[in-house]
Amino acid sequence: MTRYPIALYSLAAVFLSGCMVGPKYVKPTVPLAPSYKETAPPADSFKEDPNWHPAQPADTALRGDWWTIFGDPQLNELEPKVAAANQDLKAAEARFRQARALIQYSRSGLAPTIGVSPAVGGERASANRPYFNKANGSNSLADLQLPLDFNYEIDLWGRIRHGVSAAREQAQASAADVQTALLSLQAELAIDYFEARSADADEKLLKDTVKDYEEAYRITTNRFQGGVAPQSDVDQARTQLEAARVEASDVTLRRAQYEHAIAVLLGQAPATFTLGEAPLHARPPAIPVGLPSELLERRPDIAAAERRVAEANDRVGIARAAFFPTLSLGASVGYESTALTSLISRSSFLWAVGPTLSQTLFDAGRRRSVSEQALAAYDETVANYRQTSLSAFQQVEDNLAALRVLRLEAQHQRQATLSAQAAQQIFNNRYVGGIDTYLQVVTAQTTALNNERNDIDIMRRQMDASVLLIKALGGGWNVANLPRL
Numbered sequence: 001m002t003r004y005p006i007a008l009y010s011l012a013a014v015f016l017s018g019c020m021v022g023p024k025y026v027k028p029t030v031p032l033a034p035s036y037k038e039t040a041p042p043a044d045s046f047k048e049d050p051n052w053h054p055a056q057p058a059d060t061a062l063r064g065d066w067w068t069i070f071g072d073p074q075l076n077e078l079e080p081k082v083a084a085a086n087q088d089l090k091a092a093e094a095r096f097r098q099a100r101a102l103i104q105y106s107r108s109g110l111a112p113t114i115g116v117s118p119a120v121g122g123e124r125a126s127a128n129r130p131y132f133n134k135a136n137g138s139n140s141l142a143d144l145q146l147p148l149d150f151n152y153e154i155d156l157w158g159r160i161r162h163g164v165s166a167a168r169e170q171a172q173a174s175a176a177d178v179q180t181a182l183l184s185l186q187a188e189l190a191i192d193y194f195e196a197r198s199a200d201a202d203e204k205l206l207k208d209t210v211k212d213y214e215e216a217y218r219i220t221t222n223r224f225q226g227g228v229a230p231q232s233d234v235d236q237a238r239t240q241l242e243a244a245r246v247e248a249s250d251v252t253l254r255r256a257q258y259e260h261a262i263a264v265l266l267g268q269a270p271a272t273f274t275l276g277e278a279p280l281h282a283r284p285p286a287i288p289v290g291l292p293s294e295l296l297e298r299r300p301d302i303a304a305a306e307r308r309v310a311e312a313n314d315r316v317g318i319a320r321a322a323f324f325p326t327l328s329l330g331a332s333v334g335y336e337s338t339a340l341t342s343l344i345s346r347s348s349f350l351w352a353v354g355p356t357l358s359q360t361l362f363d364a365g366r367r368r369s370v371s372e373q374a375l376a377a378y379d380e381t382v383a384n385y386r387q388t389s390l391s392a393f394q395q396v397e398d399n400l401a402a403l404r405v406l407r408l409e410a411q412h413q414r415q416a417t418l419s420a421q422a423a424q425q426i427f428n429n430r431y432v433g434g435i436d437t438y439l440q441v442v443t444a445q446t447t448a449l450n451n452e453r454n455d456i457d458i459m460r461r462q463m464d465a466s467v468l469l470i471k472a473l474g475g476g477w478n479v480a481n482l483p484r485l
Helices: 003-017 066-070 073-085 087-110 159-225 231-265 292-298 300-321 366-432 438-472
Strands: 113-116 119-124 140-154 326-337 349-358
Touching (some): 066 159, 073 159, 159 231, 159 300, 159 438, 292 366, 366 438
Antiparallel strands (some): 113 140, 119 140
């Protein structure tokens, strides 16, 4: 006989715990290559950088403070301020807190709801109402109630548990969104910083050029006054000087705009922030890229997309649970009386308890429509996840290619600059010696200046590509950093 209660209890436990309807989640696949098509520049190519050092065993992966790889103390000082003060990041963090609070809201469905609803009411009926016995009846009624209500939906098919899981995955996606925003802001700060430093280098070059052109203009004017040079030489020298001054002013404007952008990224008003001048003299560091398969674990935006796929999968389970009956358990205990003096008494005690089973028999296709929407939303998140992953591979390849090509450009450009500077000196000496016209000097000066500015521009593009490559690699983040909610 004892077997029957045990079997009954076991059956009740299984019945109350329910089962989970809906598809089991499987992480979508992504087209992968065994390695990147483009390769990082070899470490030997960075030996001309005075800050270069051979990689140590601990240097095989990026760290959270990835900007330290550039060895710039000013950048190291600015970057941590982004996480502390940037307003866009604070907005992303607020969205994460909202998503995290939604988890507890969903979990509350797994517990019963208990509440009280005390009520006091009085009623006086008309003595002329139908079937009212004036001799025996009273047309007045008082009612005092003090009930305690209990309601609990038994999660037979996993609707509530799917909702909890979906809320948790949504919060994890939101947490990854915060890291994506942080990485983007940090990369934007680094790019603006190197843009400002390249503008400093450009401005210094142009200021030095203006001084040289002022001296050339003075010499040409003296030669004209001495009858050695024609007026056209003076005009050409003056034109060259004023054009250089215009370019210097334009660089000053561009540099001010980058300084303002950095201030806003740091959560400051541009009027309260000043970035001291320091011409760019850096070289791109050696950046470990790893394998394409590792990138899926290192990009927060990919992690966010994958978490949204898992959330959409749970939404499918919620939609499917709507096709099954709902079992709820309700109970109420309390007191009811017509007078306050007898409210809390044994005879005024009441109770009620019982389950409720409900099933929708016909809804004209409403549940099927919701289920199809959930399936379509799941397919959308899978496509978004795969597209995000492919875009990440493209970004890595693009910036690897940029660094490879720019490294070769930098070598050729340096040789072109040295040749242009040597030609400028030769034409200047020949002009002083009366062999060549000043037009040839102007041409040589323009060629030399353009090549020197190209040197700076290629250096700037190399630094930008390095920052973008680090951003494309995830900046040292890993999917293991997702919060366990």
